Amino acid sequence: MKELIEEIKEKGIAIGNEILKVDSFLNHQVDVKLMKKIGKEFFEYFKNKNITKVVTIESSGIAPATMTALELDVPLLILKKKKPNTMEDEFIQTTVKSFTKGNEYKLTISKKYINPNDNVIIIDDFLANGESCLGAIRLIEELGGKVQGIGIVIEKSFQPGREKIEKRGYDIYSLARIKKLENGKIEM
Ligand code: G4P
Numbered sequence: 001m002k003e004l005i006e007e008i009k010e011k012g013i014a015i016g017n018e019i020l021k022v023d024s025f026l027n028h029q030v031d032v033k034l035m036k037k038i039g040k041e042f043f044e045y046f047k048n049k050n051i052t053k054v055v056t057i058e059s060s061g062i063a064p065a066t067m068t069a070l071e072l073d074v075p076l077l078i079l080k081k082k083k084p085n086t087m088e089d090e091f092i093q094t095t096v097k098s099f100t101k102g103n104e105y106k107l108t109i110s111k112k113y114i115n116p117n118d119n120v121i122i123i124d125d126f127l128a129n130g131e132s133c134l135g136a137i138r139l140i141e142e143l144g145g146k147v148q149g150i151g152i153v154i155e156k157s158f159q160p161g162r163e164k165i166e167k168r169g170y171d172i173y174s175l176a177r178i179k180k181l182e183n184g185k186i187e188m
Pocket residue numbers: 018019020021022027057058059060061097098099100101125126127128129130131132133156161
């Protein structure tokens with residue numbers, strides 16, 4: 001997606017060889033006009049898949065996922081990284097290990113928001129190691145939902161996420177793919 005790639009080139013900052021800082025438009029401050037365009041882009045790609053729900057993982061996936069759900073005219077479901085105190089009904093959890101952040105969390109979903117009639121897309125800000133996305137797939141499928149695809153704003157192609165997810169047969173649509181981060185340079 002042209003506008004996103006331009007924004008990354010202009011405002012993205014490579015930290016070491018692994019991390020792309022994009023907190024001026026995606027992770028901290030959010031460029032809402034860009035998010036709107038991102039929502040339209042995902043809509044165009046997934047519009048014929050009979051999507052009934054957009055799923056994301058808190059927190060940075062929420063902005064692009066909201067815009068996508070708005071375009072598709074379906075609810076947005078935000079998976080939690082721990083069980084909220086207010087979640088008293090039945091829920092399921094799966095453990096996700098984040099290699100980037102070096103921690104583990106329990107991805108949590110209330111049973112009542114996904115059922116076997118659901119056709120779901122997962123939208124997230126980054127695809128790195130793919131573990132959060134695989135965790136989301138496990139939860140959705142355990143409740144009988146079908147994962148029709150995955151939409152990613154920024155994919156780091158030098159990390160193994162895409163390979164792990166494609167190996168399991170899922171379609172991934174990324175709007176920008178980072179080939180390499182080296183000496184402060186971003187190679188798209
Ligand atoms: P995975 O999601 O593909 O499994 O990768 P991993 O566990 O290694 O990293 C996930 C977390 O790290 C996510 O944040 C993701 O947004 C963030 N992340 C990964 N690579 C980058 C990067 O190059 N730049 C930035 N800015 N973030 C990156 P999270 O834990 O879900 O937190 P949140 O920001 O969504 O709240």
